[in-house]
Structures are given as structure tokens and as C-alpha cells.
Amino acid sequence: MVFAMAAPLFAQVMMIAVMIAQGQWMFAMMVVPGAIGCLASVLIAIPWRSPGQIEITPAAAAAGPSGTIVNDDTGGTIGFDAMASDTIETLLGFDRMPWRSIVSQWLRPASLAVPLGSTGTGRFDLDLVRQGPHALVAGTTGSGKSVLLQSWCLALAARNGPDRLNFVFLDFKGGSAFRTLERLPHTVGNVCDLDLDHAARALRALEAELTRRERLAASFHAAHIEDLPLPPPRLMVVIDEFHALKDQLPDYIGRLVRIASLGRSLGMHLIACTQNPLGQVNADMKANMAINICLRVRDAMQSTELLGDGRAASIPPALPGSAYCNDGEQVSAFRCSSVDDVARCCRQIVLADRFMGSVPIPQLFTAPLPSRVARRPLPRAESNRLPDRLWFGLADNGITLMDATLPVTGGNVGVIGAHGRGKTTLLATLARELAVDGHGGSDASVRLFDDADELLDPFNADDEAASFRDALANPAVTVVFAVSSARHVRVPEHCVTRIVFPCGERSADLMAGVPSNLLSMLGQRDLDTPGRAVLITGAAACLVQCAV
Template structure:
């Protein structure tokens, strides 16, 4: 049958020559030569296969004629058929932990292993000979790809592997980041490990983007650290940073939902070895889900039960994983680029108990939990702490406060407190009705009124114009619902009382006037160049006075000039891209703002010093916190 195309070509050439069509015969000749070459190659392969077959008719285990495909007693040779897995695998505790009679307290065993220097060879289960099987991520890795269909035991394998590493290495040598893109609970219990630096497990793409950005920032930080110490591998440093193991479950979902971010993990796989960063990617189907560049760096391949023999062959070089019975969860073939081992993965009997013992060992060793690498996105509500001004340390030369916290800011990776500077010019609060402008000003009034060294003037629209109230008793600002005055200020805390007593005085012994601040709501009419209200003149004069800081709220920037009228802006986005761009919000930040963010009261953008940072303003109607 293999020579049928060649015979047809020869017949065609003969007919054309008989009819004198020499040109057509020459056109068919190259095809005939190709058929001859194909037959010769096929014959050569058959000869090699016969030379590799022993006297008993069985192959010696070589796949390409150059090296055996498997080695060791637990290896599964492709030509021998699927391996025979042990019917039962004992719990992981029986394989890796001491006998309870010899050591009843597991946490003490964990402490001893940590003090002994740690170990990266983790016990994952048993081999075909029922002996404990160990896999060394640093020596055989540094990265791994795990594949298996639903119910094959992927999640249990990841859980066992991470716990085995955590039992052998303290948080000062090992940390984890868990990314689960299927919305399951694979890493819920592992997230309580003292080694965990962050977990994404609820299909929150915004949270996942933050995690990937944090990983990229951590990669750059480690590259800078290696350059600063002049080393090519961080492990040779006297005090290297802990290794970071990134565990990704359902990698194919990441590729489908965030394809632009896959390159970040690819870069980690390419340079992570020398920087102490390891990647364990898990997917249901390895075919086409991992690009060639990443696949070249994933030295360890673990294939549990799959549906297609081609998937198994692509990952471990043998088709046997497709023949694993559904009744054999945890059965897998593992390769590190050399041998292919048949392994029955073990499960941890009581994950919660083991996590608790690891935490107890960390507390005994006085090891603090790993610092979070990233945080969740901005919450919808941030409770106000009117006593937060006590914690500010920004004071000018006279000792008067220069910072007042007002919101929670988001730099794209982590959250931190956002504060307004009271010594760098006026501040504009821009936004439509119901967005939180008045709530923000009310919160600032209550907070500033109890800060020592502040002279507060409040201007608000009344029935017959604008009402002016010098700071005497704050708390008459409308609440978040506009139904009436907000709560009165809390009584001064002991720290406030001490700071008031220590307020600076002038050379003649009189108390200094302090910092002068104006709070003006609905200032659009006052900023109109055609305004005739006397308050408009007073407001303009105060805005030009370098000794006065004016915080004013407006609906639009029509009558506001930047930076003449304000150096800092708090802009509440409207959701209309063109209008938000006109308000000064950068286009790249608008692209990251969620569709529902403009509908969240208090969600704004802080524009200062050429930077734009999303913030969630403190809720103005939350109960005050007193100290």
C-alpha cells in the first residue's frame, strides 16, 4: 500500500512518454522522486525498530533510538503499556511524618525540620513499588506543569505538594501565591498558611490582575536586588529573600480570560530560577494552552488521568495517562525531562489540622506571617475614623498639622491611606449630585474641627444665599443622605488634649492663630466671574491668600483654573469617558475603572503632583472612633 502512489506516478510518466509529452513527464518526475524518498525513510525506520527489539520480541524501552524513555524500578516504559499502580496509597501523614508514638506533637517535628535548614524534596506519594516518592522542585524544576481531567486529583496533588513544602521550610525561606481561576475552593485552606502572601480564588478578574501586576513588580524587585549585590543567583547571597512558589490552578482559564497577562508568567518561567521564583501551573488540557517558550522552561511534567493519549504524550512522552481508570484518583506519571515515573499521589488526612500545626510552629519560632504581596481591590465602603488625625505625623515648622486622611487609595497592587496636604494650595472636589461631595466635606469638617491649630470656616448654601460659620461647634453639615446635620464631633482624645496643650505660641506668649482652612460646598455660583454675591469676593480673596487653604466642591470645572485655583483635585468620575477626560482623569486610568465604579458613592480619583490614584472616600455617617 505504501508503494501505491509511486506506482501511479510511474504509470503517468510512461503514458506521457508514449504520447510524446515530454514536458508533462518532467513535471511529474519530482513527485515520483519524493515518493521514492519516503519509501526509503520508512524502510530505514523499520530496520531501526527491528534492531531495538530483543530476542524475546520486546523493545528495550527506547523511544528515539538514543536514550531510554524511562528508568528506575518505578518507571513506565511506553512499549510496556500502562503501569500497575498500588491499589491504595496511605495518607500523606503516614509517609512523611514520624510515628505518633515517637512524636505525638507534629508541630515540634516541623520546628526541627525548619531548624535543620529545610528540604525541597517533597514527599508526594508512593511509586509503583509502594515506596515514598519525592520530588525536588529546586533540583528537578524549577517549574512544573500539572495536567489532569476533572476528578483526576489535581487539587489534592497541589494541596499535598504545598503542605509538604511548608512542613519542611519556614516562611523565612518559602512563600506562596495562590491563583485559582475556576472559582473553586482549592486554596481556601492553604491561604491560612503563614507562608501565603496572597490568594485569588473567587473568579475576581480585577483581583487577579492585581496579583499578576504584583508578581511582575516582585520580579523586578528581585532583579534589582541581584544587580545591587552583583550576583547571578539570589541563592548565593548571605541572606537571600524567601523563595516564592506561584501556584496557578486552571491555567487555561487565565489564558482565556486574561490573555494579555500570560506573558508575565512566561517571563517568570524564563528567569525565575536564579531569582528564587517558581511556577506550578495546573490545567485540564496541556495541548495548546502553554506556549513553546513557557513549555521549554517547565522542566517537571505531571500527568494525571487525561482523556486523550496525545495530551499524555505531549506532557510526559508516553500515552499511558489516558489509560488511568477513573477509580484511581491521584495516579500520575511524572517526568523531569529524563525518566517517567508512575506515582500514586497521597492525600493529607486532615488539612485544617496540619495548617494549624504549621502556624503553631511559626508562632513558636517567632516567625511573622509572610507580608502580603497584593491586596483586594478597593471596597465599596470604607468606615471613617474621625480620630485618624491623631496618627498623622505631617507637621510644618510651627507644629501645625499638614496632613488629614480622607480615603483609602489604590496603587494597582496594594491599598494605603490617602491624605490631603493642607500646605500645598487649594483643593477642588468635583462631581455630580449624589456622588459624595457633601459627605466628603462633612467628614473633613468633623475631622478638622478637633485638630489642634486649625481655624475652620464653613461656607454652605442656605435659603437666601450662603451661610458662613466660623469653627465653633461643627456637626451641622448634611449627612450622607442630605436629611440633616451630621453627628457632633467626638470628645478630644488624650492625645489630642496633649497636642492642644503643646500648641505653639507667639513670642508675646499668645497662642498662634493656627492654620486657616475654608470648606465651601456648591461653590459653582461663587466662582462664576459674573457673580455679584459678596461671598464670591471673599472666596476669591481667600483662594489667593497663601495663608489660607480652601477646599471647595463644584459640579464642574467650568469656572476653575488649574493650577491657579487649585493644585489638588478629587474628581468623582461620571462614567462618561469624554467628560471624565475633560476633568483630568488620564485615559489609561479610565480604562482600568470598572463599569460599576462610577455608581459607587465615594469612589473618586485623587489628582496631585502629576499622579492620578483611585480612592474610596471614608464614609461620613459612620460612628466616630475615640481613643
């Protein structure tokens, strides 16, 4: 490295000599400051050893943990091999029946101060409330990032019950890191990069949860969420491979920036893990990431980004789990502790939750709409009572799924879509729901019409068309009609509620009433799925999957 930095200096010295030989003194004087700067850089790069400092050769670093000493770029040395590598179970004080220890911890006041490993002098604890509220973890492949995240989350779960702490896991490494932790009663969401639609729902749900907590705190005029009479559980958002999330869902990074900016007072914490911290976290987000944990990285610049110097680049590959923690006050070296049996630890936490009789925590978001929804079992018939709403499938508000229903007394309903998209099947589902209560037919207050394009033609003067138009104008009758085109459909004269099956032609779908923001979220999979439609009621619209 020193020789590489000396090359520009040598070139500039030669340039100065040539210019002096040619009598170009003015140009030579212009090059002199640059040469002086290169000389200073070379002198700084020379590895001057202080008295008593041990030099680490590459052969010694590759020799393994035994007797390994690492330079810390501050004139001292760190012996990671001398740090005890106790398991998380040992640090948490688990006995022969760990669930009893966990229950004992849950009965104490809530705290996010948990052990993560060991230092040269004892246990290393980290408190996200006091030192955080957010953390950035960096390390190259094989440095121990995923093990650190697992140990950290399990220690937090063993210290706090699900009524005090919840987890949302975003794993952009195929879902392997948090698959076992999904069983924890604290987990309210777990997604991976194999389903980007699901991951996008998670980020929208996090933004909605942030807004909900803001309104909750404002309603009680509270400066902090903990000042509420019944504060919601703290929410821990854990992201593995943050750089992959940024690359695949760049439009959603702003939601994470909001969490980093406002999360402290709202009880929301962010732990982002990445292989290369350079340029991955923008300035607004980095300003709120008070805890920086750097495991082994490939070059000194990555270490400098988190620690202020290149010490983490000197950690040898033979010491996975060795790390430095910069909390803004000091930089501490520690050895991460692993979990002896992740599955057993999760089972013990679940057992403790059952012993406490905790109420299950609802999921923060659900999976996207399925490609097929089966018809539900028919409810028991109630004599001659028209139902208030008719069920026909599942609705999706972008975060959670719910029953899709049509109001019986809310006005006419228009079903718009091309042939083969599911219009007739939808009418059959509605007829099946109506038949339970003995309604349907020409004399009923709900009438169903399929292939009503010709009936809506204003030039059609036959009796059937006239009867159809009379039914549309009758406020005592709810008409549900299906057409293949919205050409003759007038809103709100003909219908107030619409179910539109998108065709993929943007102009036609916009004319049918599909909002542009919802239309931009539809992919080819939605267009190819039979029964996938948009329910439009007034100014509100949502995606639905009709039952078959």
C-alpha cells in the same frame, strides 16, 4: 485507529489505479510518494507486541486497581496498583504530635526537595531547585491534579518555615482547591476566578515583587537572591486551571512569562496546572518549565506534549493519582500521595508556627476597594495644632490599600464631580477631621466651599466670589472647593490636588485630569459606586473610596 489511518491509503491506491488505467502515468507517479507515506503511518500504528508483553484490554483497564498494568509506550509495562499509596503524613514522618516533626524540619537547612508519592521501588521525591525551577501539571478532570497540588504545597510548608517559603494561590476553579491552604502562615495571597479584579491585583503584585527582588539583588551585586545577607523567602506561585486564567485575563500572561524567565535567580517558582496542555503555554514560558507532570489525559497528543510519547493516555480512570514526571533527564512513573486530613495538617503547621514565634508575613496584595468605607473614630484633639494631612477614606494603588489623605499645606484642593456622587459628604468628612483640632470657619487656614461653580465664574463680580478668589490666591490658606464641572477650574492656578468623581464620559474625565491608563481600568461598578473617585496629586493618580 488503524482502520481510520488506512482509509487515505486505500483512496490513494484507487486513485493511482484509475490514473494508470487512463494512461496518466505522470499524475500517478505524483501520488505514489503520498501513498508510501500513508503506508508507513499504518505500519507504525499497528500495535506490535514484543515477546512477553501483556496486552491490556479495555475491560481489564476498567476492572479497577487490582492487577492493573499500563503500557508505557516504550515496550514495557507499569503496574501503578503495585505502588504503595502512603499518605503525605506518613512520607513526612509525622508522629503522634506532628507539629514537633514540623518544627524539627524547620530547624534544618531550607530545601524544596519533598516527597510527592511512591514508585514501584520506593518513595518519589521532587526538588524544584535542582530539577525546576518551574513545573507544569496536566491531567483531565478527576485525574487527581488538585490533590497533587495540595499534597505538594503541604509537604513544602511542613519542610520550610514561613520565613523561608511563601505561597500565592491562583485558583480558577471557584476557589475550592486552596481554600483550606489559605490558613497556612506561609500564604501571602489567595484569589479565585469569582473576582477577576482581585486576580488581576495578584498578577500585578507578582510583577512588582519580581521587580523588587531584581533591584534588591542588583543593590548587592548578587547573581542569585540566596547570595544576599538576608534573602527574602522563596515565593511559590501555584495556579490551578491555568487555561481559564489565560482565557479570562489574557493581558496578564506576560507577567507570568517574566516570572518563568527570571524566577530561578530571584527565588520565585511557578507551578501551573491545566486540563489540556496543548497550546496553553507559549514557547517562552514552556522553555523554562523544566518539570512536566502528566496525570491521566484523554488523548496521546496531550501526553506527547509533556512526556514525548502517549503513555499517560493509557492510564485508566480507575487509578486517580497515577502520573508520569518528566524532568528533562528521565520519565518516572509514580503514584501521588494524598493528605489524610488537610485541615488537621494545616492546624499542625499553624501550631508549629506559633511555637516558633514567627513574625507574621505581610500579604503581598489586598482585596480591591470596598463599596463603602465607614468614618474612622475621631482621634484625641491636640490643642490648636493643625494636622499635616486630613484623612477622608481609602486609597488603592492597584496592589494594596492605604489611608487616603490630603496635605493641609500642599496647596488648594479641587473636588470635581456630578451631583449625587459624594462631593458634599467628602467635605463633611474633612470638616469633621478639622473640627477635632478646633480649625474651620472663615478665619481658619483651611476653608471649605461647596457648590463653587458660580464662584469660579470669571464674570461673577459679587463680594463672595471676590473673597473666594482672594482665598485661592492666598498661599497661607488652603482652599478645598467642590464643583460639578471642571469648565472654570485652572490647574495649577486654582488647585494643585484634585479629587475627580468620574462620570463615565471619557472625554470629560480626561479633561478633568484622570489619566487614560487609570480610566481604562474603571468598570461600571466603579462608576455606580457613590464616593468612588480618583485622587490626582501632581503626576500621580490613584483610585480612592471616600468615607461616608
